[in-house]
Amino acid sequence: MIAFGGAAGKVSRSNDARQTDMDLFDALRLRRTVREYSDAPLTAEVVRQVIWAAQGATGQEGGRTAPSAHALYPLRLRLAVRAVAGVETGIYDPCADPWQKLATGDHGPALEAAAIGPQPWLANAAAILTVCVDMMAAATHFADQPPYGERGLRYGWIEAGAAAQNALLAATATGLGAALIAGFHDEATVAAIQLPPPLVPACHICLGHLPA
Ligand SMILES: Cc1cc2nc3c(=O)[nH]c(=O)nc-3n(C[C@H](O)[C@H](O)[C@H](O)COP(=O)(O)O)c2cc1C
Known part of the structure; x- marks a missing residue:
């Protein structure tokens, strides 16, 4: 697991990716769904902070910013870059260090086409973070716990929600506009970001600068 903002293997609370003085409770108060963004590109640094908030490593033993049932960590992230300074458009695995490029091009329009309703x-966000779940891993791991076959799935969705809220609060704290989007057609979304099975998209976090 990559230690976002810190040297791998030397993760501590003192070298995390946080670069904001906003109090958590102020971020909670200020968080609102923002669906309009300026055209200004994001810095990779601020996107990295949001990624770190979602799934960053916070301990030597594999701990992360979001909790995980049985410390299974079934979440995977995808980042569709549209306008991030110094980063080519494309789909990335932002948990790799450096981000691993998985596809080229602007995937915003395909993600919009996969949405339920307009x-x-x-298509306008500077970057779209997709929180994905390895549902096979989750279902298999909790297959012996009732409700059999469903507990792992339930945990997968819960964990995706926790990571998404972390990302939204980080976006708020760093002054970005952000929106959690879960109204999409699953198969079209999988195709849009070329998500390999058994990963399932849980939600997007649209990111961009607030309109001027
Ligand atoms: C599970 C979930 C799914 C959502 N899906 C969408 C969506 O598809 N499109 C959208 O514009 N907003 C979506 N939202 C954002 C809500 O519309 C928004 O949170 C709500 O209007 C309350 O506004 P607030 O976030 O500013 O407090 C979603 C929120 C949640 C929690």
């Missing part, structure tokens, strides 16, 4: 913010 959602132009998916």
Whole structure:
């Protein structure tokens, strides 16, 4: 697991990716769904902070910013880059260090086309973070716990929600506009970001600068 903002293997609370003085409770108060963004590109640094908030390593023993049942950590992230300074457009695995490029091109329009109803913010955001779940791993791991076959799935969705809220609060604390989007057609979304099975998209976090 990559230690976002810190040297791998030397993760501590003192070298995390946090670079904001906003109090957690202020971030909670200020968080709102923002669906309009300026055209200004994001810095890779601020995107990295949001990624770190979602799934960053916070301990030597594999701990992360979001909790995980049985410390299974079934979440995977994808980042569709549209306008991030110094980063080519494309789909990335932002948990790799450096980010691993998986596909080239602007995937905003395909993500918007995969949405339920018109959602132009998916095509206008500077970056779209997709929280994905390895549902096979989750279902298999908790297969012996009732409700059999369903507990792992339930945990997968819960964990995705926790990571997404972390990302939203980080976006708020760093002054970005952000929106959690879960109204999308699953198969079209999988195709849009070329997600390999058994990963399932749980939600997107659209990111961009607030409109001027
Ligand atoms: C599970 C979930 C799914 C959502 N899906 C969408 C969506 O598909 N499109 C959208 O524009 N907003 C979506 N939202 C954002 C909500 O519309 C928003 O949180 C709600 O209007 C309350 O506003 P607030 O976030 O500013 O407090 C979703 C929120 C949640 C929690």
